[in-house]
Amino acid sequence: MLAKLIIYLIFYQLNMNHLTKKLVGFRPVSDWAQQYVNDLPGISAELGTALVEDEDIDCWDAEAGLTALWERISMLAYEKLLLDLEVLLSEKGAFRHELAYTSHLPVGTTVLAANTQRTLRIKTQPVRFTRLVVDSLAVVANGEGMLSVELTDGNGAALMEVVTYNLYAGLNELDFFYEAPNSRGVELRLAVRATVGLTAFRGKTLTESGQCMAEALSVWDEVLDQVAEDPVLDAGLRLGGHLDALVERNATLLAPAYQYVCGHQFMLEKLASNNFNAFTNTNRLVTEDNRDAYHKQYRTFLTRAAALMVKQLENSPTLEATAHETGGWSLGSLV
Secondary structure, three states, X not given: OHHHHHHHHHHHXXXXXXXXXXXXXXXXXXXXXXXXXXXXXXXXXXXXXXXXXXXXXXXXXXXXXXXXXXXXXXXXXXXXXXHHHHHHHOOOOEEOOOOEEEOOOOEEEEEEOOOOOEEEEEEEOXXXXXXXXXXXXXXXXXXXXXXXXXEEEOOOOOEEEEEEEEEOXXXXXXXXXXXXXXXXXXXXXXXXXXXXXXXXXXXXXXEEOOOOOXXXXXXXXXXXXXXXXXXXXXXXXXXXXXXXXXXXXXXXXXXXXXXXXXXXXXXHHHHHOOOOOOOOOOOHHHHHHHHHHHHHHHHHHHHHHHHHHHHHOOOOOOEXXXXXXXXXXXXXXXX
């Protein structure tokens, strides 16, 4: 579980890089950005220093506290932006996080001998603003042993992931996580080898979809060159909409909204701070006014951006029209 969380956070930080490091930054933490949160009234490096909490400070590097503060604020602001953006898009339709997926197979009876490699070939068709996610693996071991899992590109040249697991007799649910953008399509090879015999699952690894997208994701047996049947590895795969890809495509458009939501988060941090100093305990009314003003500006910029982005999603399976679709765009607060 810890390994999955670490991998998720790495991908999450990479998704944020375009907005936080290239377009919106915080002096003096950010080396270069087109816009800075410091440009908003009431926000400065001195305020940031005053807001640094004990848990932000590394005992070996006190200056890292300001960086930790900005990472926390920028991440919370990014989470809010994603959530609010999806709510705005939902006025035109449901954003589909799952378009196609594989279902779990029952355990069969065929046994694969120990130290035999089996490889699944995973392939997707390109769909804008989607991603492929591998979020679960399962094998049935005939005793205690070790399992090696290798994930490579379609040619087997680039190694994406390699993980070793301890196996116990019976069904083993394995922690595994990998995701890849699907704007150009994805082709992967997932190979497994165990030091003990593995009991195969029963049936074909077929893709299901409620949006007629089943053909966009396929799983083949590399040796037999056909849809995987009675595989020794049951892989949980899903192809779905990816808000981060939509945000990255529209980073410049969203930068003003992101600047203001970071300012809003700074004001929340100041109002909630337990630190007692000249920056955190003065002008509370002004801080509250700034909090509300920044949120209003954020909503204005985000609503305008969402109205333009929905045009990019026309004729895309990632935004499915719903029966309660309404016209126009509301500027109402989500609070």
